[in-house]
Amino acid sequence: MAQQAAAGTQEVVLEELSVAGEGRGAGNAAAGFGVPRLKADGYLARDGVSATRTQTPLREVPQTVVVVPAQVLTDAAATRVDTALDLAGVGRANNFGGLGLSEFTIRGLATGEYYRNGFPINRGFPNSPDVASIERIEVLKGPSAFLYGRGDPGGTFNIVTKQPLAERALWVGQQLGSFNAKRTTFDATGPLDADGQVLARLTGAFEDNGSFRDFVYSDRYYLAPVIAWKATPDTTITLEGEFLGTAQPLDRGIVPFNGSIRTLPRSRFLGEPGLAPVRNDNALGQLRIEHRIDPDWVVTAGAQVLGGNIRGLGVGVFGVNQVNPRLLDRTLEYRDLTWSDLDLQLNLAGKFETGPFRHTLLMGLEYDSYRYREVFSRSPRLLADERTSRFPLDPLAPAYGQSLPAITSPVTNFLQDTQSIAGYVQDQIDLTPRLHALAGVRVENLGLVSTNYLPVRPGTVNPANREATVATPRFGLVYDLTDTVSIYGNYAQSFRPNTGTTTTGLPLPFQGGEGLEAGAKIALLDGRLSLDAAVFDIRRTNVATTDPLNVNAFVAAGEIRSRGFDLSVAGYLAPGWRVFGTYTHADAEVTRDQTIPVGTRLANVPTNSLAVQSVYEFQGGDLRGLGLGGGLTYVGARNAGTAFPTFRLPEYTTLNLISYYWITPEVKVYLNVENLLDATYYDRAFQNRYATPGLPRAIMGGVAARF
Numbered sequence: 001m002a003q004q005a006a007a008g009t010q011e012v013v014l015e016e017l018s019v020a021g022e023g024r025g026a027g028n029a030a031a032g033f034g035v036p037r038l039k040a041d042g043y044l045a046r047d048g049v050s051a052t053r054t055q056t057p058l059r060e061v062p063q064t065v066v067v068v069p070a071q072v073l074t075d076a077a078a079t080r081v082d083t084a085l086d087l088a089g090v091g092r093a094n095n096f097g098g099l100g101l102s103e104f105t106i107r108g109l110a111t112g113e114y115y116r117n118g119f120p121i122n123r124g125f126p127n128s129p130d131v132a133s134i135e136r137i138e139v140l141k142g143p144s145a146f147l148y149g150r151g152d153p154g155g156t157f158n159i160v161t162k163q164p165l166a167e168r169a170l171w172v173g174q175q176l177g178s179f180n181a182k183r184t185t186f187d188a189t190g191p192l193d194a195d196g197q198v199l200a201r202l203t204g205a206f207e208d209n210g211s212f213r214d215f216v217y218s219d220r221y222y223l224a225p226v227i228a229w230k231a232t233p234d235t236t237i238t239l240e241g242e243f244l245g246t247a248q249p250l251d252r253g254i255v256p257f258n259g260s261i262r263t264l265p266r267s268r269f270l271g272e273p274g275l276a277p278v279r280n281d282n283a284l285g286q287l288r289i290e291h292r293i294d295p296d297w298v299v300t301a302g303a304q305v306l307g308g309n310i311r312g313l314g315v316g317v318f319g320v321n322q323v324n325p326r327l328l329d330r331t332l333e334y335r336d337l338t339w340s341d342l343d344l345q346l347n348l349a350g351k352f353e354t355g356p357f358r359h360t361l362l363m364g365l366e367y368d369s370y371r372y373r374e375v376f377s378r379s380p381r382l383l384a385d386e387r388t389s390r391f392p393l394d395p396l397a398p399a400y401g402q403s404l405p406a407i408t409s410p411v412t413n414f415l416q417d418t419q420s421i422a423g424y425v426q427d428q429i430d431l432t433p434r435l436h437a438l439a440g441v442r443v444e445n446l447g448l449v450s451t452n453y454l455p456v457r458p459g460t461v462n463p464a465n466r467e468a469t470v471a472t473p474r475f476g477l478v479y480d481l482t483d484t485v486s487i488y489g490n491y492a493q494s495f496r497p498n499t500g501t502t503t504t505g506l507p508l509p510f511q512g513g514e515g516l517e518a519g520a521k522i523a524l525l526d527g528r529l530s531l532d533a534a535v536f537d538i539r540r541t542n543v544a545t546t547d548p549l550n551v552n553a554f555v556a557a558g559e560i561r562s563r564g565f566d567l568s569v570a571g572y573l574a575p576g577w578r579v580f581g582t583y584t585h586a587d588a589e590v591t592r593d594q595t596i597p598v599g600t601r602l603a604n605v606p607t608n609s610l611a612v613q614s615v616y617e618f619q620g621g622d623l624r625g626l627g628l629g630g631g632l633t634y635v636g637a638r639n640a641g642t643a644f645p646t647f648r649l650p651e652y653t654t655l656n657l658i659s660y661y662w663i664t665p666e667v668k669v670y671l672n673v674e675n676l677l678d679a680t681y682y683d684r685a686f687q688n689r690y691a692t693p694g695l696p697r698a699i700m701g702g703v704a705a706r707f
Contacts, residue, residue: 038136038160040069043580044530044571050138050158052428052438053118053147054349054360059521060428060436062476062488064141064534066568070162072580073131075615075658076631077175077672077700079183079205081129081137085157086633087611088139089566089582092684093604095692097250098218099280099310101128107141107536108562108588108605109154109513113496116159117240119286119304120148123370124339126282126308127244132185133203133224135162141566142515142536145472145494146442149366149422153494153513153538154562161240164199164228165189170707177700180210192227201226212266212696215273215400218248234292241285247277250314253682253692255328256647257320257395264395266680266693270328271315273400278312278335297350307340315391317689318381327392331378334407338373358430362440363423370418377413379405413453418497420446434480438490441473448497448507460505468510470495484523491516500544500554508556512541529571529579538562545594555594560602562588569612576619581612596643603645604684606636615658625662630655635681641688649691652681671701 038047038055045067048058058065068084076083081101082092091105102125103112114122116129138160143153168190175183189201207220226240249271257263284306292298314333321327347364383390391405426440447467456462476490492515498508519534543558564586572578586609588602615629634653639645655677660670678697685691 040067040071040136042071042572043069043578044528045069045136046530048138049160050115050118051140051144051147052426053347053362053364054428056360056428058530059480059486059523060478062436062438062478062490063517064519064532064566064568066139066141066532066582067570068137068139068580070131070135071578072613073134075627075629075660076613076656077658077670077702078131079175079207081131081134081159084131084134084137085139087580087582087613087631088137088157089141089568089584089609089611090139090155090157091604091606091609091635094686095128095684096125096310097252097278097314098216098248099127099246099250099278100125105602105605106139106152106155107538107566107584108564108586108602109152109538109540109560110602110604111152111154111156113148113151114157114159115148116242116284117161117286117288118148118158118345119302119343120341120368121159121284121306123306123341124308124372125280125310125337126306127220127246127280129159130205130220130222130224130244132187132205132222133161133242134159136160141534142490142517142538143472143474143492143494143513145496145513146424146426146440146474146492149368149420149442149444150446150496151494152496153492153515153540161224161226162187162201162203163238164201164226166191166196166199171704172707173702173704175700175702178698179212181207181698181700182209183207183702197230199228199230212698213251213693214267214269215271216249216251216269217277218246219277220244220246236290238288238290239285240288241283243283245279245281247279249273249275250278250312250333252317252686252690255317255319255395255689255691257328261647261649261682261691262680266696268395268398270317270330270393270395270398272332272404275313275315278310278314280308280310282306282308293350296352297348300345300347300349302345304343305341308338310335310337316378317393319689321387321389321392323387324389324392326394326396327389328395329381329389330391330393331381332391332405332407333376333378336375339371341368341370343368356432360428362426362428364425366420366422366424368418368420372416372418373414374416375413376411377407378409378411379407380409410454414450415453416448416450418446418448420444436478436480438474438476438478441471443469443471444495445469446497446510450507452505456505462505464501464506466497466507466509470510484527486521487519488521489516489518498542498544498556502555503547503550503553508544508554509542511543511556514539525572529569529573532568533565535565536563539591543593545596548594557592557594558590558596559592560589561591562586562602562605564588573614577614577616579612579614581610581614583610584608590642600642600645601639603639603642603688604649606638606651608634608636610634613656613658627658627660629658630676631658632656635683638685640685640691643688646688647685647691649682649685652679652683652694654679654681654694666706668704669701670704671699674698674700 066088093103171187173185192198422444424442451463474492478488494513515538542556545558547553566584613631617627657673681694682691
């Protein structure tokens with residue numbers, strides 16, 4: 001896609017905005033819009049909305065769905081969604097030099113699509129989502145293009161936000177931590193009128209952070225207002241916004257030097273400390289309307305508008321200089337990236353019976369219009385002799401403050417418009433009281449037009465366009481072996497626009513994807529603990545690979561595959577003892593390519609990864625209200641790149657400590673330690689050149705209060 005070119009224990013209950021129904025009700029089909037009430041028992045969630053756009057018991061969904069409730073994030077004192085994704089078995093990939101969540105991996109395959117209340121939000125390069133307004137995150141493993149359109153077959157996730165409450169309340173928090181980290185949060189909610197027909201909520205966070213990285217800092221603001229109007233007993237209108245901005249230096253991390261990734265200290269900054277910070281500003285608005293036609297049928301409509309911009313100077317590193325191997329070649333870079341997106345959705349859902357079969361039917365239409373503008377330029381890397389660096393740095397003894405070179409070399413300058421229209425139908429069928437089927441198909445027409453404003457080669461098409469109509473089906477079965485054990489299987493397809501162009505400048509044909517999955521869902525300890533296990537086989541076809549006749553062009557001839565299995569657990573081992581964790585084994589490799597050897601491991605994908613968090617809160621006696629626990633993360637070794645990887649990221653294990661105490665039912669103090677053993681690790685790589693060092697031992701503490 002174009003965006004890859006630049007590159008407490010106290011329960012919070014949402015106001016119910018959807019229609020209640022017996023079992024899997026049609027009124028719950030507003031999952032993508034009205035945000036129905038979804039209750040989680042600490043770490044344990046029993047229902048989900050993202051996998052079907054209906055509120056469905058997770059044990060009846062023929063797909064692995066890992067729900068990360070807010071309690072998990074609260075215990076970990078998390079500020080970004082990265083913590084939730086780590087625990088859900090999602091791997092880390094490109095974060096655009098710390099500016100945002102641009103790419104991640106699920107089941108061994110990279111993806112960059114994710115959602116907020118069912119609407120796409122990773123358009124362009126937005127900031128990493130803040131946790132202040134998050135009620136839960138639902139991670140879907142495997143292809144999900146049927147409901148969400150273009151995406152990757154590994155999976156995706158959907159953020160479900162906090163909604164207004166009928167009771168007035170105000171939560172405030174202050175968090176301080178190592179490396180001069182400061183964060184203030186607030187969350188205010190309640191009715192705006194005497195009758196309680198109009199409810200509002202405003203969440204926010206403000207940060208002023210230093211870093212363990214030399215000369216790196218960040219400022220961040222976040223505001224998320226929501227107003228919900230119960231216009232009639234059967235109609236709810238919700239208006240929700242989000243405003244998020246950051247200012248920080250572009251920091252890709254470190255590079256291998258003298259043959260080792262560990263040569264440079266993890267604090268070493270390879271840019272220039274005198275540069276102004278890069279700004280990343282984003283805003284979105286969602287309008288959601290839900291109307292109950294009768295007890296069995298509901299119609300929902302929604303619209304989302306978003307936009308954002310990244311602008312500023314940064315420094316790129318291109319490796320060791322040929323003349324003086326003690327120096328790194330660098331360039332000064334300028335980016336001005338702007339994006340906007342309009343997404344319209346309409347759903348009709350209902351339940352009915354045909355003979356002995358009970359149906360929950362979902363029909364929907366969606367229109368999306370995405371516009372992305374990129375201007376990216378840099379200074380020349382070398383002097384006229386093509387050997388001497390223009391902007392060098394000795395990474396072992398850096399001398400900052402040298403004169404900045406002129407930016408004279410354009411890299412990209414283009415505009416891309418992408419429009420799609422889609423229709424889909426899904427039927428959830430209770431074939432018997434124990435056998436549940438799911439079948440659906442989405443038909444989507446997607447067209448993109450890319451206009452290049454740089455000089456192009458003779459014979460190149462400009463502007464260039466690509467259009468296709470794609471059907472993405474999915475099928476699944478769930479069988480309840482007992483009241484506590486169910487087994488399932490599914491097949492699904494996906495698609496997405498490709499990266500790169502042909503020799504004549506045309507966009508490549510779309511990528512395809514398909515996935516097979518089989519698994520079991522088990523309720524243990526009288527339903528207090530859920531255990532899910534699945535095996536999977538996922539393929540992505542039409543992957544861009546170098547044209548053997550033109551090294552500057554591409555053909556859609558590559559294929560990659562990931563096979564493996566994963567486990568997830570959530571709930572209570574005993575009263576007050578909650579646990580949440582995942583394990584993933586992924587054999588992800590290249591299976592066909594023009595230049596990359598078959599069997600090459602995919603970038604940023606470990607064979608094995610594990611993450612678990614567990615907390616025990618004392619239930620009585622003098623220690624009542626005290627919570628103690630921790631988290632463990634293991635990530636295996638990974639390639640820094642897929643195309644001829646130049647280095648590998650070593651495996652790592654980190655250990656976190658969690659502690660808190662409820663002074664009163666309304667006031668909590670906490671103290672957490674991340675990376676207790678101060679392990680040196682690297683959590684992601686980018687473009688076979690950079691490695692991002694992980695956080696050293698860090699202490700963070702704070703206070704949270706409700707008024």
